[in-house]
Amino acid sequence: MELTSVLKFLENRSILVTGATGFLAKIFVEKILRVQPNVKKLYLLLRAQDNNAALQRFNNEAVAKDLFKLLREKHGANLNTLISERTRIIPGDITFENLGVKDSNLLEEMWREVDVVVNLAATTNFDERYDVSLGLNTFGAINVLNFAKKCSKLKVLLHVSTAYVSGEKRGLILETPYNLGETLNGTSGLDIYTEKKVMEETLKQLRLEGSSQESITSAMKELGLQRARKYGWPNPYVFTKALAEMILGDLKEDVPLVIFRPTIVTSTLQDPFPGWVEGIRTIDSLAVGYGKGKLTCFLGDPEAIIDLIPADMVVNAMIVTMMAHADQRGSQIIYHVGTSVSNPVTFACPQENAFRYFKEHPWIDKQGKPVIVGKVNVLSSMDSFRRYMALRYMLPLKGLEILNTILCQLFQDKYSELDRKIKFVMRLIDLYEPYLFFKGVYDDMNTEKLRRAAKESGIETDVFNFNPKSINWEDYFRNTHIPGVVKYVLK
Numbered sequence: 001m002e003l004t005s006v007l008k009f010l011e012n013r014s015i016l017v018t019g020a021t022g023f024l025a026k027i028f029v030e031k032i033l034r035v036q037p038n039v040k041k042l043y044l045l046l047r048a049q050d051n052n053a054a055l056q057r058f059n060n061e062a063v064a065k066d067l068f069k070l071l072r073e074k075h076g077a078n079l080n081t082l083i084s085e086r087t088r089i090i091p092g093d094i095t096f097e098n099l100g101v102k103d104s105n106l107l108e109e110m111w112r113e114v115d116v117v118v119n120l121a122a123t124t125n126f127d128e129r130y131d132v133s134l135g136l137n138t139f140g141a142i143n144v145l146n147f148a149k150k151c152s153k154l155k156v157l158l159h160v161s162t163a164y165v166s167g168e169k170r171g172l173i174l175e176t177p178y179n180l181g182e183t184l185n186g187t188s189g190l191d192i193y194t195e196k197k198v199m200e201e202t203l204k205q206l207r208l209e210g211s212s213q214e215s216i217t218s219a220m221k222e223l224g225l226q227r228a229r230k231y232g233w234p235n236p237y238v239f240t241k242a243l244a245e246m247i248l249g250d251l252k253e254d255v256p257l258v259i260f261r262p263t264i265v266t267s268t269l270q271d272p273f274p275g276w277v278e279g280i281r282t283i284d285s286l287a288v289g290y291g292k293g294k295l296t297c298f299l300g301d302p303e304a305i306i307d308l309i310p311a312d313m314v315v316n317a318m319i320v321t322m323m324a325h326a327d328q329r330g331s332q333i334i335y336h337v338g339t340s341v342s343n344p345v346t347f348a349c350p351q352e353n354a355f356r357y358f359k360e361h362p363w364i365d366k367q368g369k370p371v372i373v374g375k376v377n378v379l380s381s382m383d384s385f386r387r388y389m390a391l392r393y394m395l396p397l398k399g400l401e402i403l404n405t406i407l408c409q410l411f412q413d414k415y416s417e418l419d420r421k422i423k424f425v426m427r428l429i430d431l432y433e434p435y436l437f438f439k440g441v442y443d444d445m446n447t448e449k450l451r452r453a454a455k456e457s458g459i460e461t462d463v464f465n466f467n468p469k470s471i472n473w474e475d476y477f478r479n480t481h482i483p484g485v486v487k488y489v490l491k
Contacts, residue, residue: 003457006464009323010036014113014153018094018144019121020044021061023278024160024265027315028118029062029087030272034071035463039086043110045099045121048091058089066488070272094121094140099147114151116322118158119144126235127427129217130199130224137240138192138247145248148255155326156256158318163261163307163336163442165242167233170439172341175334175446177259178242180250184232192243195227234434254330258321262314263338263442267484269310269471275484277311284485287354291363291486293371297388299379299429300436302348307340307442309468310476317447317466320454333446339468340441342448351376353477363486382433393418444468 010032019025025044032039048054062068063083075082093100101107121144123136141159148157166173167184181190202223206216224236233239245259266284267277277284289295317337325333339345355375362370379385396418429436447466454461461467 014041015116016043018045020046025120042087045092054091095135111150117148129220133236133240138243141244163263256328257332259334263307268312271312274480297377307338313466316464336442336444343468345473357482
């Protein structure tokens, strides 16, 4: 694989980014503006009512964040000029034709100018309504592909998926595509347009029955779980992402297509600075609960490998793949971007380092008192979890129910609240169980080949580092990730 300068490739390029206020998208935009300010134009698509609302949203949710502080320090008062010259903030929605862009002149400009399309728009909610996840993750991806086909200068379409389209596979999971209609459990009959029809007919029936919005939301969430599990996927998020991969591969024609499958994305390792994170990522919810003294037990195998990858490494790999696969007409390649093969870490590592960190730097509660943490009770199987829940919560709940009945509903509010919390926890466990006891590792041979080619070609590997072997997990958790979660999430 012959590679050239990434910075030179980015110079004078026009790049369309969907989902522009998402976690990875913002890191991607900041990176390009910082390392290659001579990019021609970044067309940044995000949901908003109009141009002013789109600009305000991007400024509030991206530019105003600490993420952009190096750019602010570098450019000072000229940063607004750089952003206005090098970006175009566009109100749109990938669930619509032409990505919901209404300005015909702008559409013509984009079709004429865009070199690279990066699809980052998605819902990552495991418990999303089926109409939302199918519309955004699957049919939204089709709309992005159709838009890319209209771009006369298109060099590559980069579609960001997830490694967990693999479902609950065990062992070594390869960087191979899913064919149209393929299922994880061998059940036949999977058809994307049938899924859309089932969703639409269910939604129509619920509305005809006069169901409340709350009932419709609940029913559509259940439908998503049912449809995903029918074909072997654990939740509608990874199911609809897998469907998107299938249909993109089938419909791409001569579009150069890169499907990018990151694993669990965590805070930045070094770029633009260590520890930047936003929102409660999957693993961060454990750190947040533990630091605040609310996590009394942990469910999962401490010796199981957890596949984590810092966000800046994901973005660096994305940018290098754009250059590496430009103009490869009709090609398709898949990249796993993770660490479970190249630099594996077990669940025990973040657990132990969270304990050490919060012991040395305790969280201060609302009363100004430090929260003293201890080692959590590790439940290494679902059976041990069920026993724990039964003894600690279900039996007291049953006792409260009996007492409430005897005393004429005197404790009804308390009973209802505790019942709601237990059902919520059990729902979360139902959704996350496949990942708490995950037995697969992700082959990253394509990504490794790309790393080697980058190194051998002498391109800017210092600027675009995505070598997972460079991560020291102990140091990362204790001095980068957990402090970042405390600073940006645990507020």
